[in-house]
Amino acid sequence: MSLILTEEQEMLQDAANGFLTENAPVAAFREVRDSKNPDGFCRDLWKEMADMGWAGIIVDEEFGGSEFGYVGAGVLAEQMGRNLTASPFFSTSVLGATAVQRYGTAKQKEQHLGSICDGSTLFALAVDEGPRHRPEHVEFAATPHGNGYKLSGAKTFVADGHVADKLIIAARTSGEANDPSGITLFLVDADAEEIDRAHTPMIDSRNAANIKVDGLEVTGDDILGEVDKGYEALEGILSAGRAVLGAEMSGSSQQAFAITTDYLKEREQFGQKIGSFQGLQHRAAHLATEIEMTKSAVLKSLQLLDDDFESASATCSMAKAKSGMTAQLSTQEAIQMHGGIGVTDEYDVGLYFKRVHVAQQMFGDAGFHADRLAKRSGY
């Protein structure tokens, strides 16, 4: 397989670029932020995205999806990263759709995939229980109760948690707190009485919630995947999430860099364009190189998810690490090279800096993934 987009994927890219720059540019994101929109995104915009087939981008056609695979999802995420588009796309169409399509029963697929595709049901993945990503650390308890379980515990930083209609919760059915085995995934209604959701406003102005569950009764039908083997499913869902976050960060890196190089070509100091200073040129050239490396890493991980999903975990991890490092550098340099206006709220580069930081932390930063790679390679 060639490491380039197919004609079809390129068309999707053009369409996404056209639609988002027209309908969801950074200015639209500012409006959502400044109006203190309680959803954190524009529901009309989400409806339009769903109508174009984006909400069901990875879902098979038989369930109403557009079956563009993870490369398709990455192509969209990259353009969203360029425009800082806020929407339920990531939590619902990547995490939720992956969870149901890959690990759901026939009945669960029938029940949920259609409403993912038409944008009417929003999902969120509740995995972490502290400020840093540690997916195997699950204390959230699922204790046997009657024919099913009773769920009790707390989850932190659940992206889109306060708007979600459905929650996918990683809970412990056996084993110790740090044991990858003994974790089970439950798919539950988010508006149950026993669930308390506290909106946690984030620095990137996106949505997240801290969630507390107190004695929610569930049955075997609410289990997603296999009992005690939820970590494997979680790993698959997180891998897809990491690759798509990588694509989003790659888009943000590219756009922050494009804004910056434009500025280097315009801004004059000491009687010349600041882009003529070698001190800035070499940093820009280094960053341009890192951005190219990142594009390759991200595309490879997305292709592998489509090609051989089960084997993609390590690759998605490395793509997340590489794209995170590059995005951090790109947005840091964007601020620094802009000088004073770079640190104003009025100017866009700061918004990229903030979004990229949250995306870096989500599902593991570069250090987390470097550690995983080392462990996997025996050192």
Add this chain to the structure above:
Amino acid sequence: MSDLEQFRAETRAWLAENCPEEMRDGDITAENQCWGGRQWEFQSDAQKRWFEAALAMGYTVPTWPEEYGGAGLSADEAKILTEERDRINARKPLSNFGISMLGPALLAFGTHEQKLMHLGAIARGEIRWCQGYSEPGAGSDLASLKTKCEDKGDHWLINGQKIWTSNADISDWIFCLVRTDFDAPKHKGITFILMDMASEGISVKPIILISGHSPFCETFFDDVKVPKAYGDDNLSVVGEVNRGWDVAKNLLVHERGMLGTMSPLRGATGPENLGGYAAGEIGVDATGRLDDPSLRQKIAQAEIDDWAYNLTVERMNDEANAGNGLGAKSSMLKYAASELTKKGSQLRMDIGGTGAATIGPDGIEYGSLANTWLYNRAYSILGGTTEVQLNIISKRVLELPSA
């Protein structure tokens, strides 16, 4: 079965039959590769058999036209051949500067007669070429070169000196940049000329580097006569007189492309995975982590960078095959590869501790860790320094303004 699938099946079968087991170690280094040339002696029977089998198919230069010794493969076919060769970890049957640098320049700028005279000899491994670009006073500012070339009617007369001529002492011919016009702006008075190293007046002196060894030489030209014509044709000058810079620029792109295609971390440190090597040397703690957290983090980061770099080479090749040429982006590959190469060697030395800093009774042993580490410092200097690559990226890729 499509034509390409058919080609893959045939290629796989051909490789299975013709590539000797000993040539399937994939480990091409300057020491064990097949260079060819007048002085060449095969290092093993397997190396000879592999070379001859490839030659019969035109696979020493697979994409060159058949009339010039190649197999005339399309880009897609060539990619399949490379993939199939990599699949069994086969070495390249022949590799040298004639194949990677002069050949592509001749294909782009040479006359039919020049191609006939030189390309076949390169493909057959008969002539080994070296490159005469840098001069003591012209390093990064290559276009300021001063080696003088005068028109003497039936011949050119060359006087001057080149430096960093890799393997000049064992090469047969040299492609050289010389100054034919001292009055023109510096880029406009340069000519690209081909010379037989056996010509009277050429002398060569090897240069010893900090690594204790080196393929580099100084090459001196004292009243060297280069015949203008072999028969009726002027075969010595490639492209037009005073327009050699155009040829050189094109060729530098090939050189950067070549320097950019080595897998840097492995190339610098041997076939073994760097982390595995570190675990063996340093040991791991109770959680299985390398017993040096700082090194562990650096190694993992370098492996991620190396992985992304290799994918970028693959992606840029695929883009080129799809019609989007690499252009000045080759400087990104050259920059990234040379920095990673140095990083890999440095990490390996750091893993080895003082043990890796010992030398033999006769000095730094050839092929030792220290030897490689020291030699690799040159990667970000040769073929255009890292700083020159960053200048090129700034100007030609990013189009940032000039001072």
